[in-house]
Amino acid sequence: MKITLVKKILADGSPCAKCADVQEKLESSGQIRQIDETLIADERDSDSPGMQLARELDVSRAPFFVVEKDDGSRDVYTVYLKFVKEVLGQQNSAADEAREILENSNDLDFL
């Protein structure tokens, strides 16, 4: 299994806040050791590796994780807490996970 983290750099050159938050959580928990590769999706460069991967996998937000399994299939995670629960085995509260989902897709509250 290979895990790739894709982080975003904004058009002004700064890192996106959510990406920085996720990076900090991965580092403080030690889970960063399980990330095999980190790619940058640079808004200023549509050919940056992260942007290419986002296009290839039809991902429209960052950060996101790609888990490549031994059989070559790939799972994409756009919700950090879903990723750490399903891939890294971390226990999360349902409320925290729901909150992250909503923050990632703020139109859900219109349902």
Add this chain to the structure above:
Amino acid sequence: MAVDTIATVDVDKKLQAESPQAVLEYALSQFDDIAISFSGAEDVVLIDMAHRIRPDIQVFSLDTGRLHPETYRFIDRVRNHYQIDIDVLFPDAAAVNKLVREKGLFSFYQDNHQECCSIRKVMPLKQKLLTLDAWVTGQRRDQSPNTRAHLPVIQDDRAFSRPGDTLTKFNPLANWSSAQVWDYIRSNGVPYNDLHDRGFISIGCEPCTRPLGPNQHEREGRWWWEEATKKECGLHQANLDSK
């Protein structure tokens, strides 16, 4: 049957030009475990359309416990009109109890609505979607030109999918305007929420919904005390589309 990611993107390109009815035809032909998410507002048109294709269409509705009485009555009216079961979903009692005990019943006016919506809507929605292979929403692009500008007709829903599985989300009304929705409602005698006759456009929970005046966008009728949410985590579509 699941549609893989690549196919979803390709299918979206084709379905973008199709009518909502054709999108629903496609969705219902591809999936058995599929349900419509019904908010108790004008997305009732989806039920009307789907009911003509599959009379026993699955429908669910999120009862946050804070809806208008008119909305509860409307949900029941729709149930009777179409003779369908509507799976009314409730929030986890312990989670609501904890929120209310710690922050009161109107915490969303002090901080924001995210925590309350997460507990009252997203948690039960997540539980429901774990039982489905596909779901249908009434989301439209014109509801929010900023955040829904690139709303696909079909998409791979990675937020709510089961572990190691796919969940497909359909937005058949993505390319319809509010006017088209209301033309359909009037032309087909579709029942609608009485609140619409009193100036409500987008209808959600009672404390977070208000009627609007002329020329106000429907988003102004929801969470009006909050600043417009900044979206910085979306990858610029222009860049993604450039290849």
